[in-house]
Amino acid sequence: MRWPPELCETPDPQGAYPRLSDAQLQALAPHGxxxxxxxxxxxxxEGLPCAEFFTVLAGKVATVEGFGVDDQVxxxxGAGRFLGELNVLTGQVGFVTGVVAEDGEVLAVPADALRRLVAGDPELGDLILRAYLIRRTMLIGLGAGFRVIGSRFSADSRRLREFAARNRLPHRWIDLEQDQEAERFLRSMGVTPEETPVVIWRGETVLRNPSNAELARAIGLPAPQVQKETHCDLLVIGAGPAGLAAAVYGASEGLATMVLDNVATGGQAGTSSRIENYLGFPSGISGGELAERAAIQAxxxxARFHVPAQACGLHLNAGDHIVTVGEGGTIHARTLIIATGVRYRRLDVGNLERFEPTSVYYAATMFEAQMCERDPIVVVGGGNSAGQAALFLAxxxxxxxxxxxDESLSRNMSRYLAVEIERHPRIQIxxxxxxxxxxxxxxxxxxxAENNRTGERFTIEARALFIFIGAEPYTTWLADEIALDPRGYILTGADAGRSGKEGVPDSVGRPFPLETSGAGVFAAGDVRSGSVKRVAAAVGEGAMAVRLIHEYLQAGE
Incomplete structure (x- = not known):
């Protein structure tokens, strides 16, 4: 690269590039x-895992996107700053390249050693994690990483963009409806309209309408494919707050723990722009950041994560819990926690399906916000999810x-949220x-729309429709193996015992609280019948389920 004679250090108004103190450098030195x-x-x-954590001791280092092709600094x-981003902690590939811009010296610490070190040093660990989370957000905002080229009207384009957004993967969207150069570029590569959307990675890897799993493998997501037959002590299905809590406590207490999720860590909570009533975060925290922190902790x-990987079936056989996975393979687990959560309900409107690929949304993250930038939108729902979405999208x-x-906003919504919405100048209730x-x-x-009291109908201009009208449990894959309530939620504890399901544990104190009608199979979070639909409650149930699993294993069942 051609460097200017006087290379100035990048300012740091957001706290993304803090300097390590002398004491912190001394703590790192023996490990590198x-x-x-x-x-x-x-x-x-870029495109490779980062095996080392670098701190600049002298000289200068630049972070560059598209190094060697389209260098973007x-x-x-300079001295005292550390390099890298979230991939150093997660094992994911990098989305930028670190290039020495001025001769100097660095301290290189193996990534594995860094993970162990920050686990024992909360102050250093929090400093690095916070900076890395901010840097990942910055990369997403800059449009670094891979390119997704397709039509805004394509359901597959939306699928890939949602997968990238939910997994917080830096990428850039190029709309064929607006970029004629992109269309000519694809034609020159022999890509037909039927083969779009296309993903281009590092200027060389071209994927034609890939599945989510294919995209994950191509960009190096740490999602090893489930083998033909895999064994573990604890299998957690669903990586929302309940599943992530179970993964943290299960792995930290010595259980060989695996976690499956079909889309991304975070579950329904991961789609929330801000969770303001979760204990310990007085200024709120986004669902995506909470999920990232928990996944790193697990x-x-x-704990081993398999994302994306979909559980398709469950078979119970004499204490061996066998789960079949969508892309092939089976997992044999001594114990199982089902934390698959819920899926949002769809509006009963005749032509909804026609608009779902392009204009209907069931989450409100930065991805959805970008899709409706400066457009008039409609949000449907009277609960906290709808309220949080309205405030964020505004x-x-x-x-x-x-x-x-309903006739009142505060009937199903937290009062503090209802007050904020009522005061917001760009929200009409x-x-x-x-x-x-x-x-x-x-x-x-x-x-x-129609007023359900007067019957009056009227037309509302809208380019996007956001639906938050409750949810249904994701339990269809369980077939008849586990007892469910009439709405499809999983019965646990005494309710499971009264279900009449064959195979229900019948010893004293069984089923355990949170244990289902299958011995050694537990449920936690929103998917459980009678659960409290709150993030804190889901986290508590995930932790409690692991404690009950230890009791189950000690009993020798």
């Missing part, structure tokens, strides 16, 4: 080696209309209102 570095030397490369860092204790949309079928029809061609243009 001091190394002289020279201009243009590559310390770590993201930042320049990984620190040795920062991006031209205006937000919140449709609530429409009580006693329900959606009756959607209007548009390829994309939504308007919603026909």
């Amino acid at each position: 080696e001091r190394r002289r570095v020279h201009q243009d030397e590559v310390l770590y490369a 993201i930042g320049v860092h 990984g620190k204790f040795g 920062r991006h949309a031209a205006r937000v209309r919140l449709l609530v079928r 429409m009580l006693n209102t329900e959606v009756r029809e959607l209007i548009g061609e390829e994309r939504l243009t308007a919603v026909i």
Whole structure:
């Protein structure tokens, strides 16, 4: 690269590039080696796992996107700053390259040693984790990483973008409807419209309409494929708050723990732009950041994550819990925690399906906000999820209309949230209102709504529709193996014992609380019948389920 004569260090207004103190450098020094570095030397490369954690002792190091192809300098860092981003802790591949811009010296610590060190030093660990989380957010905002090229009207384009957004993978979206150069580029590569969307990674890897699993493997997500037959002590199905808590406590207490999730860690909570009533976070925390922190914590204790991987079937055979996985293979687990959560309900509107690929959403993250930037939108629902979505989206949309079928906003919504919404200048609350029809061609243009008290109908301009009207449990894959309540939620404890299901443990004190009708199979979080639909409750149930598993194993069942 061609470096300017005077290379200035990048300012740090967001706290993404803190300097390590002398005491922290001294704590790191015995675990690594001091190394002289020279201009243009590559310390770590885009597309490859980062095996070392680097701190600059002298000289300067630049982080560069598209190194060697389309060099874009993201930042320049001098003495005292440490390099890398979230991939150093997760084992994921990197999305930028670290290049020496000015001769100097670095301290190189093996990534494995760093993970052990920060586990025993909370102050250092929190400093590094916080900086890495901010850097990942910055990379996402810059559009670093891989490219997704497709039509905004394509369901597969939306699928890939949602997968990337839910997993917080830096990427750039290129819309064929607006970028004629991209269309000509694909034609020159022999890509037909039927083969889009296309993913381009590192300027060389081209994937034509890949599945989520294919994309994950191509960009090096740490998601090893389930083998033909895999064994573990504890299998957790679902990586929402309950599943992540179970993974942390199971792995930290010595159980060989595996976690499956079909889309991303975080579950339904991961789609929340901000959780403001979770204990210990007075200023709130996004669902994505909470999930990332928990996954790193579980990984620190040795939990193995398989994402994306879908559980398709369960078979109970004399204490051996056998789960079949979508892409092939089976997992044999001594114990099982089902934390698959719920899926949002769909509106009963005749032409909803036609608009779902392009204009209907069931989450409110930065991905959805970008899709409706400066557009008029409608949010349907009267609970906390709808309220949080309306507040977040109001920062991006031209205006937000919140449709609530009840006569009061505070009937099903926390009072503090209802007050914020009522005071927001860009949110219009429409009580006693329900959606009756959607209007548009390829994309939504308007919603026909009705006042359920007067019967009056009216048209509301809308380019996007957000639906938060409750949820249904994700239990269809269980077939008849586990007792469910009439709504499909999993029965546990005394309720499971009274279900009449064959095979229910019948010894004293069984089934355990949170244990299902299958011996050694537990349920936690929203999927459990009678659960409290709160993040804190789900986390508590995940931890409690692990404690009950130890009792189950000690009993020799």
